[in-house]
Structures are given as structure tokens and as C-alpha cells.
Amino acid sequence: MPASLDGQLVIAISSRALFDFEAENQIFNKADDLPYMALQLEKIDEPAVPGMAYSLVKKLLAFNSPAHQRVEVVILSRNDPVSGLRVFKSCYAHGLPLLRGVFTRGRPAWSFLEPLQANLFLSANEADVRDALTADFAAARVYPKSASTEQHPDEIRIAFDGDAVLFSDEAERVYQQDGLHAFQAHESAKVQQPLPPGPFKSFLQALHRLQQDAGDAPMKIRTALVTARSAPAHERAIRTLMSWNIQVDEAYFLGGLEKGPFLKVFAPDLFFDDQTGHCDSAASVAPTAHVAAGISNTKSTAGS
Template identity: 25%
Template sequence: MVSTVQNSDVKQKDEDQAVVVAVTFAAVFDAEAEDDRDVYRLGVALPLLQVLQRVNERLLEENPVEHQLFDIILITTETRQQQQSSSIINSTRHHGLEVGRFCFSSEDDFIESLAHNNVQLFLTTDGNEALQATQQGVPSALLDKNSASCPSDQLRVVLCQDATIQPNADSSGASKKSAQSFLTLLGQIRQKFGMFNSPLCFTIVTSCGGKDSCCSALKSLRSLGVSVDEAYCLGGAPRGPILSILRPHFLLSDGFSQLEG
């Protein structure tokens, strides 16, 4: 059973043009920490939610009638949390989070909830949830403490050649198609801004191969309408050190199912 409740505090996005991002309760809030005001403390997803709101603000500054905005959905499958739905809604209001909808489902139905809400990116702290979503054709990424320590006015997305250009052989056709569609949407948002002072930054990291491999990846992304701001060709070197410097809000890699630090 899937139940979706609109947040009356937030202006609803255009369902035909919005980029729908679903994030789990466990990523947004600390379920074990609730104060005497019946408000949950914030979790690791806070910097990401804040920067998504900032991108929306910049889009509306450029075009007050812009409809291609990020639409945030909070999803929970925990029965106890669903019984305390008023606390969840009050917590988003208290912290000023622009969550458009609240989705409540069972663990068995959470994939259905993603499809029901036309989710184009699923963010979680649970690797199993991310893997299940990816296998069903919903691009997903893990959030962890590294993403919690990088507040910014610019959404930083790192693309790795292994996943975005040459997906794993184990990835389903639906996963590849949905990943490319999501990248195209991000590329369209990036194109609404100039080369400098953009609220969205794309970086590509190629783990293997040399200059030719990097150029091929750039051309493939360009064919999807994605303009890359920075590119790093590692030539087989581990990507952990460069990622620790780039500090992306999320990394689209390995079938969009892992955030590697």
C-alpha cells in the first residue's frame, strides 16, 4: 500500500516538467534523536536538500515562470515513523525544508512508490535499497557522512565513466536508459546558466585509459546534452583521493548504486 501526501506548505511543482528526487527519511532525519518540540534532528541529506533548493531559487531568478525545478519527495517505509507522520511534516516545516510530498509505503512496496511518483533519482543511506531501485530502472545513489560535510551553493555532481558512459554488463537496459534520461535532464538545467557562476557543476572522472578515453567520455556526455565543467583522467589510479578533494554531493557511479569516498 502506497500513500502520498502533498505538503501544503510548499508550492507544488509541475508534474510534467519537474525533476523528481526521492530521499529516504533515514537520510533526512536522525530517527533516534527527537527533542521536546516533537521535531527530528537533521541527518546527512541536509546539505544536498539545501543546495537543491538553492538551484531552484537560481532557476526562478533567471526565469520566474520556470517549471523545470527539482521536486523533493520524502519516503519512509518504517511503520513507527508512519504513525508519527505529523512529526515528520512538522520537522520539515521547522527546518525550512522544501519537501513537496511525503510518501508512506511498506518495505515490499517501496519500489512501487518510486514508480508511482515518477522518481528520477533515489537517494538513500541503505545500500540494499539503492541496489533494488537501480535494478528496477531508477537511478540511485548513496549518501553518507562525507556528503554531510560539504555545504555549498553549488550542486556538485561527479560522473564516472564506468557507469555513465559504459554501464556495467549487469545493469539492465531500463537502468541504462533511465540513467541517460536523468543525465539529460540535469544537462538541460545546466544549460540554463552561463559558463561561470552556475549553481550546478558537472565533473567527470575516468578511472582507466588515457586521454583518448577521457575525450570519448566527454563526447558521449555531450551527445546527451551534458556540458562538463571539469574532467580528470586518472589512468588507472584510485579515484578516492580526487573524490576527497572534489567532495561531490553525490557520485553517479557503478550503476548509480554507490557513493565512494
């Protein structure tokens, strides 16, 4: 009988999200990737430095035990197979028991998310992230140079923006087209009507299931909603989560205040937001990933 990933939380992650390959990436050339391959081969026995999502991955793998395989992390990378050798050697050197990887040598990698049954895709490649989001996968472009939060070793903390991340961009469209007053009136009028789901609802649900099913695990999960909403628009957001039968542990309704200082206190292992301005603020204090979804990203030209 073939192996199966059924019932597991599956994270697909690029090599640049897991390890710091920014120096090597400086010499990468789509037209000629041989110098990049040669450099990775030259460094094959040199473990790569942990990258932006390394701490998150290490903590997620703590949910596994010989009796229960609850989390699967798969390398999904545009790297070539030769460079993939160094990736796996680096995993082994750092004690990360990763077994599976897909290396496409410059070709789009996101199309393998379906056979992997991935709940989340983290990549430094914006094109792959956008294509994955279009195909209804939870995906985000990591900020490789995000600040690290080496805190709370027995707890995973993940923070989400609301509109265009957990929820659809329905309300955000009203705000951008008609202003704050119209937004507040729209949300008050529809307070009893749940917001349509956004691209990260499914990932939050998967985290919630893991949190409930792994009560005996040494690692715990704590989630936070970090949104520019304020009263009275906060109520619809909370009622939406209630209608999904999902609880978040903390919620910050900031009314447009900069998110970075609040995230510094919460110290997430990863924060997701659809607006690059919020991501820039957050990346100075915590690992951050941009969700290129919704009206704010319709004409986005953010680099990868």
C-alpha cells in the same frame, strides 16, 4: 485539474538520506517496529539532525521561486506514517518546504517512483535501490555517515563515475574478464562508437536541462566525471557525452588512482560510484552514494 509534476526535476529521498536517523535505526526491528515508532513519537517535536543529502536538497530547492517550480523533492520512505510526522516537522524546522511524502511501514517503497515521475531515488535501503535500478530508475544507496562538504553555498556540485553509472558496464566487463590491455584495445577500437547509456544518463540529462533552463536562479550546477579510465580510453567517454549533447564541467581520468583525494578538492555535494571500494574512499571526504549496477555488483553483498 489535479496537480502535476511534469517538467520538474523530481528527487525521491528516504528519511535516512535526508536526516540523521542512525541512532533511531539501531532499535528498528522488522518483526516489531512498535519501539521504533514509539521513539519517533517521543521525539516528534525534536528536529532531526541534517543527514547526508540535506545540503544537496536545500540547494536544489533554491531553484524554485514563486513563478517557477523547477524542483520537487518527495520523501519516499519505509518509515511508518507516525514517524513521517517527525520527518515533516523536521523539514519545517529546518526551513525545507517539502509537501509530499509516501510512507510504507516496512514495505518496498521503490514502486512509487513511477507515479512520482522520479528522476533520482536516494535511499539507505539496498533492496529498494537494487529493485529501482532493475526497473530502470536512477537510484543509489547513500552512505549515511559520509563526510560533509559545507562549501560553495551558491553552487551544486555532483560527481559521477563513468562505467556502470553514466555509461553501461560494457567496457568494465572487458576489463574484469580480460584485463587492462584488452580494455584499452577494446575502447580504442570502438572510440567512434558511443557507449550504451548507464542508469544515471537520464539524471545527468535532467540536471543538464535544469542548468540550461534556470539561468536566472541564484544556484548554479557544476558536474564532474571522475573515472578510473586513462588515455587512450578517455576519448570514448568524452565522445559519448558529446553524442548525447551533454557537457560535464570537469573530468578526471585517474588511471586507477584513489578517487578520495581528488573528490576532496572538487568537494561534491554528492558522488555516485558503482564500486564499494571507491565509495569507501569517497565517503571519507564527501557525501557518497553507491550505484549497485553492472558486473561489479552482480554478486555484491554490501550492507545497507
